[in-house]
Amino acid sequence: MSPEPLPFAPDSDLVSLLAPSPNHGERKSAIDMLVLHYTGMESAEAAIDLLRAPTAEVSCHYVVLEDGSIIQMVPEARRAWHAGVSSWEGKDDINSRSIGIEIVNPGHELGYPDFPERQLRSVAALCQDLIARHAIRADRVLAHSDVAPGRKQDPGEKFPWEFLHHAGVGHHVHEAPKGGGRFLMMGDSGQPIAALQAMLALYGYGLAVTGVYDAATQDVVTAFQRHFRRSQVDGVADGSTILTLRNLIGARPQDGDAPDHDHDGHGHGHGGCAHG
Ligand SMILES: [Zn+2]
Numbered sequence: 001m002s003p004e005p006l007p008f009a010p011d012s013d014l015v016s017l018l019a020p021s022p023n024h025g026e027r028k029s030a031i032d033m034l035v036l037h038y039t040g041m042e043s044a045e046a047a048i049d050l051l052r053a054p055t056a057e058v059s060c061h062y063v064v065l066e067d068g069s070i071i072q073m074v075p076e077a078r079r080a081w082h083a084g085v086s087s088w089e090g091k092d093d094i095n096s097r098s099i100g101i102e103i104v105n106p107g108h109e110l111g112y113p114d115f116p117e118r119q120l121r122s123v124a125a126l127c128q129d130l131i132a133r134h135a136i137r138a139d140r141v142l143a144h145s146d147v148a149p150g151r152k153q154d155p156g157e158k159f160p161w162e163f164l165h166h167a168g169v170g171h172h173v174h175e176a177p178k179g180g181g182r183f184l185m186m187g188d189s190g191q192p193i194a195a196l197q198a199m200l201a202l203y204g205y206g207l208a209v210t211g212v213y214d215a216a217t218q219d220v221v222t223a224f225q226r227h228f229r230r231s232q233v234d235g236v237a238d239g240s241t242i243l244t245l246r247n248l249i250g251a252r253p254q255d256g257d258a259p260d261h262d263h264d265g266h267g268h269g270h271g272g273c274a275h276g
Helices: 044-052 117-134 161-166 191-203 215-228 239-250
Strands: 024-026 033-038 062-064 070-072 078-080 098-103 141-143
Touching: 033 117, 044 062, 062 117, 098 117, 117 161, 141 215, 191 215, 191 239, 215 239
Parallel strands: 033 098, 033 141, 062 098
Antiparallel strands: 024 078, 062 070
């Protein structure tokens, strides 16, 4: 019989239930990132069972149910095992520096329903709380697919990042309009591909600048679209994708900015959209 994990005090006032998981370890760096996931399973119960199973060796800090309830599984001070093989801004131990939030949704393989608004409101409130307590920069609120583009697609293109942005959470610019013009895609090569790869890597994606639009490039463009150009996710870098990326880089918060600089002082609601 394996010993029960010790219960712990919830880190956030928003937590309504603890479901302690034994799957965690010591952090090797300070918290400076939030990683959002969907559970990708038939039910919340099945997901929580998995996230507590010692043999599964996966976990997260928080689970947000469809009804908006928030469950904590791992203390924030501990390193949960949610991101797997991943990278951002050239660093690869994402679990050590992040808090992992699982949003209950069966995911692409199981019908991928819309995220209910009450669930989104809870995700936004939890993120606000975490950002305030850990001084997390807006552009470090990321999707699992951003940090593991070759393996993961969660929380996916139905997750409305602009909803979070309107609540002062995350980095966002409006999608640049789609139109004609040239586009870059799988099989292309040359300087424009190298420039695209360099911009994606500059924003944080783990991508080598090779000048060849290979499968890794297509995966990263797809991940970028799932987060920032959700209206069309096809792995093709059209003008809208490239301009959205350019605008995002231009509007990026700088180190030393207050984490809530974007919306603070603009009143409630849509502050932070001024960039575009
Ligand atoms: Zn995930």
